[in-house]
Amino acid sequence: MVPNSFNFRKSNISLLYDQLFRTNWNFLDSIHDVEEACEQFYAELNVIFSFCVPKYSTTRYRRQFPPWLNGTIIKDIRTKEILFRRLKLNSDEMTLHDYKALRLKIKKDIDIAYKDYVKKLKMI
Incomplete structure (x- = not known):
């Protein structure tokens, strides 16, 4: 406490x-x-x-990310932000490709994680 x-x-x-x-x-x-x-x-x-x-009260803790996001997804989101900043500085084709691929992967992972989270809530 x-x-x-x-x-x-x-x-x-x-x-x-x-x-x-x-x-x-x-x-x-x-x-x-x-x-x-x-x-x-x-x-x-x-x-x-x-x-x-x-x-x-110092117990006010607000999550930065929703509860269904796991550590891997959060790490990927932060990596995506780094790639986006790098892309803004110098627009090269390789960084753009990596950014788009990671963005697509994150969208799929979030969708799967959210569906699993809802299933677990329904079982309770």
Whole structure:
């Protein structure tokens, strides 16, 4: 599980400065262990941050490709993009042939992968 993170872009900076200024930091003087002092300092900072800074979930993961595409197809798509960039720079016949062949292969592979994906979903 990924914890929520502080969204400092939407924080109330003036309130944050005010809370940092008004906090009594004298309790750190009485702690002789550096590790303990650090833990107490960060605990106090987290209390202030949770009061002044909103959180956002870091679990938002958006897939770049649909779930039916496997690693081979994704690798072919990236190779096709490289060939397309190379084709834009210098238009030679060999690169054009490779690009067209790979594009056709990707279309067929995606069609097969999608049909398999739909079949698996129907079985569930």
